[in-house]
Amino acid sequence: MMEIAASPGYSPARSITIQIATWNVNSLRARMSHVLDWLRARQPDVLLLQELKGTEFPALAFQELGYHSEAVTQKSYNGVAILSRSPIQTFSTALPGDGEDSHARYLEVETAGLRVVNIYLPNGNPIGTEKFEYKLRWMDRLMEPMRQWIRADLPVVIGGDFNVIPEDIDCHKPESWMRDALFQPETRARYRAMLAMGYVDAFRALHPDEKSFTFWDYFRQAFEHNRGIRIDHFLLTPAVAARLEACAIDRSPRALEKPSDHTPVVLTLRDPG
């Protein structure tokens, strides 16, 4: 549902915006209190969740906060969900192109007047294995519908955990990631190919020189030292990019006790027209 943007302290021209957030929670069961607290505080119109890590999905708890929801789950691993204040029409619960692929990593819906695609792109580590090949094939498969959405000039928001460090600026220390699947030339070339199609990286478009991260590993006080990477992204088709108002990383949940290793990214879009 659209809402009047809060504007404490001053009164700009009335602007109607919609906020869409993405958050890899690294187990929904372990992070449920964080998610509920954050929803109450931020009240995004839409929230994309990744790494649910279980088959249970507490739709009722989200409904009590005013959210419709749709989830794609599997035992132990992966899992994605979309919450929305508006009704949700589900288009697809699996990425096309491989009938053998049973991972819960893709959810495509229509809500709030947008096509919203939630992805949990494969990690791909270690390189030189089937896991890395799976990641590259998954990216190739994703690019097929992405081309169609561009051709059809659809208003599409693709958000989620891409497991891609796009450029050097997106990590604290590039040398540390040289042998990692998230930073391989093949991985980054595919991400760049998505941008070349016409997709806009919402955060980077608004903050061309900002070194900000969405993930800090649990080791060696990485968050405290801000040794992180930017791997949670929003890619927008041109029709949506024209409405781009803001894209912000909310570091606060990462500082809580027992946090996810990722923190939310919040996209703000202006009203169409």
Next chain:
DNA sequence: ATGCCCTGCTGTGCAGGA
């Protein structure tokens, strides 16, 4: 070069994450 830390599982250490 590796582990660090965290999660789920029917486990009592492992796989997977990034």
